Amino acid sequence: MSELKPMSNPAPASPERRRFVGAATAAAGLAIAPGVLLIEVAHGRPEDQAASNAVRWGLLVDATKCATGCNDCVTACSTENGWTPVAESAHARQAPQWIRKLELQDPLTQMETNLPMMCQHCAEPPCVDVCPTGASFKRADGIVLVNRHTCIGCRYCMMACPYKARSLVHEPLNDTQKPDVPRGIGCVESCTLCVQKVDRGDGNTACAEACTAAGHNALLFGDMNDPESEISKRLRELPTKQVRADLNLNLGVRYHGI
Amino acid sequence: MKRLLAVGAVVLTTAALAWAGSDAQPKASGAPKPVITKAVKGEQCVEPTDFMRRNHMRLLSHQRDETVIEGVRTKKYSLKECINCHASETTGSVAAAKDDFCVSCHSYAAVKIDCFDCHSTKPQGSAAMHPLNAETAHYKHKLAAQAASKVSAEEMAGVAQ
């Protein structure tokens, strides 16, 4: 099994390299035992391979680094996924919003906390429990999505979500969608953890990339099932919380400093 | 009843398409013939033309479930690849004008397409969609605000890599 050696090196640094490894995995896939292949799946899987539950994608939000007044993650999400920023929308109160920035203040101490709030990618998602058509579903790798082919726009999931993470598209989008991100009138939508980027092997979300580019480093995306991933290491070191942990939903988004 | 209607529609469509595809088309008739423009890219479709005319919807519908639910992203039967090849050279789209590839036949056969309520009708990275490529599109706002920003475009590109 000499092919094994280069494959078990630590995670490659660039997307190009990741893509290369992806292709190499596809080529060498048959020669390698299934268990070994699974480790590589976390870093850009071959396109003919289904998402695997060996991976659980997650996000660590460091609220102590999230800057007051900064909205870069929200802008990046809207640009990547093609939803109109709420401020630019003609009907702001019903505008779709995949991620929003919260600025909280402790009324007793006046301490301010900044954090982005979005779909928490629950392991036990209430939105999936209530969906009458099965359109709301959790993908094998932990990403909670809406299958727009079967969503009837009943909005039960919006009511069930404890995090107000979902929106309904009320108006025709008139071909303004991104080719990679289909979305449309009459369907509910929410954060997809940039599933199109994950499947492409980018290994990061638009929000986390923008936060890093702005120098704040408050968002870290990664595979929470891989003990060697950056996110798992940080989760081991930092005290983190799940929002409304009392609901026992086992969230994919964890917060530090709240 | 619904099923019967559907079967009827398929039969009619197939007949209409087969007739539209044949050379001996009668000259005088009511509806204008569909304009079938040859794909800009490539020589041959992923399956023979006759098969695609009758079965493209089955391939797409099978692929869509695999892609959305399982995350399988093979290109062969993906709608995105159809669009990449068949987008019109004038409109850059498969469904913007009445002669564009998808619309042309579908309006002739009177079969409503709702793919494009949600899916973009334009290829990935076409100039009409966004000035930067798909990889860097989400930095558009940053690059626009570059004059005021301390971070250079090169640094940003570095991060994006």
Ligand code: SF4
């Ligand atoms: S946060 Fe809301 S939308 Fe996201 S998985 Fe949980 S219940 Fe569903």
Ligand code: SF4
């Ligand atoms: S709006 Fe769509 S995804 Fe949500 S519960 Fe209804 S059918 Fe399911």
